[in-house]
Amino acid sequence: MLKKLLLTGAAGGVGRAIRPLLGEIAESVVLSDIGEITDLAPTETFIRCNLADKAASTACSKVASMASFISAAFPSRSPSI
Secondary structure, rough: EEEEEEEOOOOHHHHHHHHHHHHOOOOEEEEEEOOOOOOOOOOOEEEEEOOOOHHHHHOOEEEEEEEHHHHHHOOOOOOOO
């Protein structure tokens, strides 16, 4: 299990769809987006940023790269989008 995972674009459609799955592979999930996220699970934290902010990923074990990450981590449970 990953210690910490950063999900960029977490407020978007794909980000919202995969958030419930990430708790199965990471102890904590850091959600980032330019938009606000207020409905956090107990293992989630939120930081407002964009991809140009390198400080956002400093302490993360893995950064989720949307489609390719979902296919690899959850081949039988990839969301239909």
